Amino acid sequence: MTHPTTPTARICPNCDGFATAAITTGSRDQHGHRHTITANCPACHGQGTVPARVPERARA
DSSP states (O other): OOOOOOOOOEEOTTTTTOOEEEEEEEEEOTTSOEEEEEEEOTTTTTSSEEOOOOOGGGOO
């Protein structure tokens, strides 16, 4: 007999686990460094994982 296991989090299918990206704005500051902004994945909110789904037949 198998014991039920707790579903673990899975990698976000929208961002493949790369939840946050640094994007350059194209401008530079007085020291010559590029200005960057961060963008988070809208599906996982920057976590990189989403909750695991419970199979339909296990819900009964």
